[in-house]
Amino acid sequence: MTPTPLQQLIVERIQREGPLTFAEYMRMALYEPEYGYYMTRPTRIGFEGADFYTSTDVSSVFFANCVGRQLHQWWDKLKRPSPFVVLEQGAGRGDLARGVQAWARQQTPDFHTALDYRLEDISAGQDGREPVKNESREARLPEPTRSPQRTSSNSNGAAPAPSVVLSNELVDAFPIHIVETHGSRLYEIYIDVRAGRLCEVRGEPGTAEVASYLDRYHIPWTQFGDGWRAEINLDAMRWIQRTAHLLQRGYILTIDYGDKARALYTRYRRHGTLACYFQHQMNERPLARPGEQDITAHVNFSALIDEGRRQGLHLHKFTTQRLWLESLGIQEELEQRRSNDFSESIIDRASDRGQVALLKWYDLRQRVVALTDPAGMGNFKVLILRR
Numbered sequence: 180m181t182p183t184p185l186q187q188l189i190v191e192r193i194q195r196e197g198p199l200t201f202a203e204y205m206r207m208a209l210y211e212p213e214y215g216y217y218m219t220r221p222t223r224i225g226f227e228g229a230d231f232y233t234s235t236d237v238s239s240v241f242f243a244n245c246v247g248r249q250l251h252q253w254w255d256k257l258k259r260p261s262p263f264v265v266l267e268q269g270a271g272r273g274d275l276a277r278g279v280q281a282w283a284r285q286q287t288p289d290f291h292t293a294l295d296y297r298l299e300d301i302s303a304g305q306d307g308r309e310p311v312k313n314e315s316r317e318a319r320l321p322e323p324t325r326s327p328q329r330t331s332s333n334s335n336g337a338a339p340a341p342s343v344v345l346s347n348e349l350v351d352a353f354p355i356h357i358v359e360t361h362g363s364r365l366y367e368i369y370i371d372v373r374a375g376r377l378c379e380v381r382g383e384p385g386t387a388e389v390a391s392y393l394d395r396y397h398i399p400w401t402q403f404g405d406g407w408r409a410e411i412n413l414d415a416m417r418w419i420q421r422t423a424h425l426l427q428r429g430y431i432l433t434i435d436y437g438d439k440a441r442a443l444y445t446r447y448r449r450h451g452t453l454a455c456y457f458q459h460q461m462n463e464r465p466l467a468r469p470g471e472q473d474i475t476a477h478v479n480f481s482a483l484i485d486e487g488r489r490q491g492l493h494l495h496k497f498t499t500q501r502l503w504l505e506s507l508g509i510q511e512e513l514e515q516r517r518s519n520d521f522s523e524s525i526i527d528r529a530s531d532r533g534q535v536a537l538l539k540w541y542d543l544r545q546r547v548v549a550l551t552d553p554a555g556m557g558n559f560k561v562l563i564l565r566r
C-alpha cells in the first residue's frame with residue numbers, strides 16, 4: 180500500500196533521527212500540522228460520521244445544566260465577580276458552552292450577564308460552527324508539536340484571568356510514553372521502521388523522568404511480570420503547570436477516563452489503557468492509520484493532583500462523574516422533567532401522542548443513565564483543584 184503523506188513524514192523522520200518515543204510518534208499522529216488527526220478537520224465527535232462521542236453528545240442539556248450549577252456555586256463562593264471568566268480547553272464544537280449559557284440565561288440572568296465563557300481548541304475547522312456568545316477563537320493553540328496547550332490573550336496581549344478552567348476529555352489525548360517490563364527491568368517502547376513499515380522496538384527509557392515515573396507513585400511494577408505495560412503522560416504535568424499559572428483565584432475542573440496511580444497501574448491491567456477510535460470502533464493498533472484515528476490513554480490523576488499541589492493548588496474534589504452529577508442534582512432535574520413534561524396525565528398510553536411522549540421520556544431517562552452508568556461514563560473521574 181502506498182504510504183500516506185503523514186506515514187511518509189514519520190518514516191523520514193525516523194530514518195533521519197532514529198526511533199521515536201511513542202510520545203513523539205503520537206504527537207505527529209495527532210498534531211502534525213496539516214496531517215495530524217486533530218489538525219486536518221473538525222474533530223469527529225458525535226454519533227453519525229464520527230469516531231467517538233462524549234458526555235455532551237449523550238445529553239448536552241443534563242450535562243451542561245450540571246456544569247452550569249457548578250459554575251454558579253463557584254461564582255457565588257468567589258463573591259460574584261463580573262466578568263466571571265470561564266475558559267474551556269479542548270472545547271470541541273462548543274456544545275457544552277452553548278448549553279451552559281442557555282441554562283444561565285434561563286435560570287440566573289445575573290449570572291448570565293457576568294459569565295464570560297471562552298473556548299480553546301487545537302482542532303482545525305471548529306470555527307465553521309455556529310458561534311458561541313463571548314467565544315474567543317483566537318485562543319486556538321497554534322504550536323501543537325511543541326506544546327499541547329497555550330493560553331489565550333486578547334488583542335492587547337493581556338489575558339483576563341479565568342476564575343475557572345475546565346475541560347472534558349482533553350488530557351487523555353496528550354502524547355504518552357509507553358513502558359514495558361522485562362526481567363524486572365523497565366524498558367521504553369519506541370517506533371522504528373522495518374521493511375518500510377512502522378513497528379515497535381524496546382529500548383532504555385529515554386529520560387530519567389520516564390524511568391522514575393512509576394516509582395514516584397510507589398507502583399510495584401517489578402512484581403507484575405514480563406510484558407506488563409503502562410502509559411506515562413508527561414504532557415499532562417506540563418499542562419497542569421501552565422493551567423495553574425492561568426489561575427489567580429478559582430478552580431480547575433477536568434473530567435476524563437482514568438484513576439489515581441495505584442488503581443490505574445495494577446498487575447491486572449497488563450496491556451495498559453491505550454485505545455484508538457475510528458468510526459466508533461475501538462482498536463489497539465496505534466500504528467495503523469496515523470492521522471486518521473484518535474489515540475488516547477487513561478489519565479493518571481495522582482500526577483495531576485501532585486503537580487497541582489506543587490503549583491500551589493489545593494485538592495478540592497476527586498470523584499466519579501456519577502457522584503459529581505448526582506451532587507449537582509441530575510436526578511432531581513430528571514424527576515422534575517418527568518413531572519412537568521411526562522406525567523401520567525400527559526402520557527395517555529392508548530393514544531399516539533402518549534406513545535410518542537413515552538418514547539421521549541425513555542430516551543431522556545436513558546441519557547441520564549448513560550451519563551451516570553458506573554460501568555461507563557459514570558466512572559469517568561472528576562478532578563477539581565482550587566487556588
Ligand SMILES: C[S@@+](CC[C@H](N)C(=O)[O-])C[C@H]1O[C@@H](n2cnc3c(N)ncnc32)[C@H](O)[C@@H]1O
Pocket residue numbers: 217222224233234235236268269270271272299300301302320323326327328346347348349352353
Ligand atoms: C475528546 S474531544 C472532547 C471535546 C469536548 N470537550 C467534548 O466534551 O465534547 C477532545 C477535544 O480536545 C481537543 N484537543 C486535543 N488535544 C488538544 C490540545 N493539545 N490542546 C487543545 N485542544 C486539544 C480536540 O480538538 C477535541 O476537540
